[in-house]
């Protein structure tokens with residue numbers, strides 16, 4: 472692999488510093504040098520890329536990814552996809568994330584037991600292109616909880632996207648099965664979800680069941696994540712040390728206090744796109760705004776925005792991404808979350824970008840080597856035509872991603888084809 476020198480770039484380094492002009496040298500998988508001036512680094516023996524003033528920044532990290540959601544309008548449609556088609560779909564989608572600048576993704580549950588693990592392994596072995604990936608289990612749930620799609624006369628677990636357990640011993644058995652398969656995270660469904668006909672504030676899993684899941688995962692050095700919309704579910708996450716909290720819409724004062732006290736331990740990835748677009752942009756698929764409102768989504772969106780603003784103000788780590796893979800929030804459009812963080816949660820564009828980069832490195836368990844443009848860090852980089860701090864929506868436009876590098880190798884090479892048109896950002 473040739474060493475690469477990016478010259479004439481504006482560096483957004485993910486530390487919180489304002490972008491500065493400079494040069495970045497990549498050697499092997501890592502960033503070897505970051506220079507704060509131009510023509511500072513030797514050009515002999517390297518592939519030199521003139522960025523023409525484009526922004527060089529860390530690759531984006533998606534904190535709440537479901538490769539196996541299949542861009543359809545229902546949960547049912549996910550489950551009915553046969554396994555063979557499903558694994559090909561996941562491979563196709565993994566590439567899509569990389570195409571859109573997401574160089575790392577945290578798996579947040581898979582629809583069939585081994586899809587995530589197989590895809591992660593195929594990416595790591597170089598069999599298929601894809602982001603760095605942390606593979607998840609299926610969503611573990613209890614009868615009547617989110618993910619239990621069985622019917623009284625059709626009691627077949629294959630109909631469910633969740634793995635249904637009853638009591639601590641069944642939990643232990645199921646968690647151990649997923650750990651045997653090689654998951655990085657065990658996912659628990661601690662609250663409901665309106666679209667599944669289960670109130671978001673319903674919290675059906677017992678502390679005994681959760682404790683067993685956390686214990687088994689921890690013994691093998693793995694993490695637990697949770698679908699936790701209700702206040703009680705968020706409190707369960709803090710009580711049991713469930714590091715990754717998805718949604719957290721209805722976290723009340725007590726839940727927020729608990730979370731704030733342990734903010735170095737937890738990550739919150741709310742999946743705002745789901746609430747916004749299910750509320751207002753799903754009419755074409757049979758959910759007009761009045762239906763979404765009747766389900767409870769308008770109220771949840773309003774409360775979630777307040778809750779998340781408070782979390783952000785308290786310094787709780789809130790990360791972008793989440794639940795893309797439905798007809799009205801298709802895979803690959805995930806950078807909308809950065810726009811939503813600014814528009815709905817009052818993040819500055821700088822804060823939104825840091826949540827997708829520096830905090831992303833942390834949720835990937837690589838905070839000291841991923842998510843920043845720093846010497847010694849892994850070379851996961853984007854070269855963006857324009858300034859994402861001036862216009863956060865730039866990152867939604869594939870054409871603006873002039874180069875995409877993961878682990879020191881180009882996924883999108885700026886020297887190839889259309890990508891050659893690098894323009895100087897407007898003064």
Ligand SMILES: [Zn+2]
Pocket residue numbers: 535537579717742793794
């Ligand atoms: Zn999810």
